[in-house]
Amino acid sequence: MTFKQSVLSEHTFAFIDIETTGGNAQRDRITEIGIRFWRNGVVVGQWQTLLNPETRISGFIERLTGISNAMVSEAPRFSGLADELEQQLEGCIFVAHNARFDYGFIKSEFRRLGRSFSARVLCTVRLSRALYPEARRHNMDALIARHDLPAVERHRAMGDVTAMLAFFQHTLADRGESAVAGAVNRLLQRPSTPSNIPPDMLTALPASPGVYRFYGDNDALLYVGKSTNIRQRVASHFSGDHQSSRGIRVSESLRRVEYTETAGELGALLLELKQIKTLSPLYNRRSRAAKSLxxxxxxxxxxxxxxxxxxxxxxxxxxxxxxxxxxxxxxxxxxxxxxxxxxxxxxxxxxxxxxxxxxxxxxxxxxxxxxxxxxxxxxxxxxxxxxxxxxxRLKTWPWPGPVALIEDNPETERSEWLIIWNWIHIDTLNDHQHTEADLEQYQPRSGAVTFDLDSYKLLVKALLGKDRNRHRIIELPAISQPAVLMP
Structure with a gap:
């Protein structure tokens, strides 16, 4: 296929996939990287390596990826390959499925070395949504099944790269170069951000529920917020006129953004409340912890x-x-x-x-x-x-013991189990680290929990309100209730 003058012919696309020890880029590490380079309709090269993550791979991750501790024990560390990887990706469009995950991990690995990494990023999940808006699911397994793509070794870097590139090439044949190039151009456009933060900061944020944190000079926590779409909500802080002097001060003081994904809105609301009350960000006034109830x-x-x-x-x-x-x-x-x-x-x-x-x-x-x-x-x-x-009259807890309120997100394929007892949010478990069967042996973490007025109101509404049937609830066996602190 010969491409007309467009973004598809002007750039090299680096289709990249990584495997990791977990889902948190700040804590977990990369175990494998696979890249296939594509330009003007032709694969022009590839690069692949296992990495020693300098930490132990859990049994759950070993079973998921097939990458064992023995396999990576003699593999190079990221620090030894950073220069080569940077050269390989220089000038390329960074393409990944759920790109903020792969891009965020690569940036974090460079950051550990005191170095920055930046690239134009294209997410094939977002590309699929743009080209096939009628489809409900856009994860890789759904794309393989829907578009009859070749079977690959899933959850290994080069296997997932192969599937991703096959999907991209399928879109060209199915939707045509003009439609694909137009969608790619729109997805590569970056929203404006303050000059004092990296221009690709918004690209790395997920379009999913969660909590975001703004940090200023000396890593001072400025603001904590929540949204069902973190990227969109953070971008809204910088678009148009600010409605208050506080908004202007936050924007001028901002130096970096962190986030924590959740499966759903309730998990985001509870996490936001907890972080506002425990971390006391400078510009959050509402929802501060009461001195006493x-x-x-x-x-x-x-x-x-x-x-x-x-x-x-x-x-x-x-x-x-x-x-x-x-x-x-x-x-x-x-x-x-x-x-x-x-x-x-x-x-x-x-x-x-x-x-x-x-x-x-x-x-x-x-x-x-x-x-x-x-x-x-x-x-x-x-x-x-x-x-x-x-x-x-306050609501009596309607169950004999704790319950797990389950939030599922089909778009991100993420599930979380919010452990609740006596209207207190005790813990959150996720399917990256646990299975639903683990709930039968659940015991709370050591330490006290705090009874909170705002969380009480949220949980009463979620469990007893008109939308109570939105959530699946599992009664848990009796556990040792942690000590409860009152404000």
């Missing part, structure tokens, strides 16, 4: 009338005994004043006025029916109290 409990006094106590030691296993969660005593008292005004309840019995003989102030205004003087029937008053506080 206050709730309300109803108790009968000596005469049998229900009174209100402020509660600061909240037991998660007894949430059904409490009414409302407030970030301060002032918020709790303001809520009580509102309840008293709407329901003609006694200020003394609510703890809004000092105890003592005589009627409450509300009684003198005609806003109390006389419980403070024994003038209102006890049963009637207590019923009115229960009705007034009903909507504030």
């Amino acid at each position: 206050v709730s309300l409990s109803l108790q009968q006094n000596a005469e049998g009338y229900l009174t209100v106590d402020l509660v600061r030691e909240i037991l998660p296993e007894r949430l059904g005994d409490y009414f409302g969660l407030f970030r301060s005593q002032r918020d709790a008292l303001n809520a009580l004043r509102g309840i008293a005004g709407k329901n003609d309840l006694c200020g003394k019995l609510l703890g809004l006025e000092p105890a003592g003989p005589g009627p409450c102030f509300q009684r003198s205004l005609g806003r109390c029916k006389g419980a403070c003087e024994g003038a209102e029937d006890i049963t009637r008053y207590n019923l009115r109290m229960q009705i007034a506080f009903h909507s504030l």
Whole structure:
């Protein structure tokens, strides 16, 4: 095939795939690299090597890739091949399936050596979505089946490169050079970014759910955010006019971006809350951890009338005994004043006025029916109290033990199991490190967990709200509950 003057004839495309010890580019390492170079319709070369990752390969990864610790024990380290790899890729368009994974790992390996690496990046997952928008799945196995591509050795670098290049060549025959070149051009266009960060920063971000973190000078954490599309959300910080002076300050101070992928939106929301509360980023104001939580409990006094106590030691296993969660005593008292005004309840019995003989102030205004003087029937008053506080009653945990709330993402083929107990997010497991069968032996990590107001609200909505059927839930066997800290 002879190509017209276009991006397809002007550049060498390096179809690259890597195998790694895990899914985290900051922590895990590369075990194999395979590259096939393609230009103007012809394969013009290839490059392949195993790498010693300088860490142990887990049994799970060995079974997945077929690359064992013995196979890489005598292989070169990345540091010994960095110069050669950089020369091989110089001037090429970096092509990979789910490219941010491969590109992110290559950049991280160079970064460990104190070096930077940059390239124009083309993702064949995004190319497939652009050319075949009607298709639901775009992972490599789906492409092989849908387009009847040749069988390859999956999860080995050169096998996956072969499949990727076969897909690319299939698109040329199926959609035509003009359509493919147009899609490639659009995908290679880079959105604008602040001048103080690398121009390819957005390219390396995933278009999937998760949490992103902005860092400034001296690695100060500026901001933590979440999105169902990290790349799109981060790009939105830099497009158009900023709506606030804070946005301008964040953009001017930004030096680098980190992210953590999740399988779904709930996992991203919970992780965002946790990181805001524990890491205290400079420009996050909402969702900061409360200094203390206050709730309300109803108790009968000596005469049998229900009174209100402020509660600061909240037991998660007894949430059904409490009414409302407030970030301060002032918020709790303001809520009580509102309840008293709407329901003609006694200020003394609510703890809004000092105890003592005589009627409450509300009684003198005609806003109390006389419980403070024994003038209102006890049963009637207590019923009115229960009705007034009903909507504030906290939700009792509806399962005998912990549960795993499962989020699946068919686009990224990622699954996560959010371990929840007594409305506390205890842990998150993912299918890169575990199987669903592991849940039967699950035990929480050592250390205490914190009962959090915002997480409680999120989890009540997810597990009991109108969208509760969106998630699959598995009841877990009894475990040793970790110590619970209250703010």
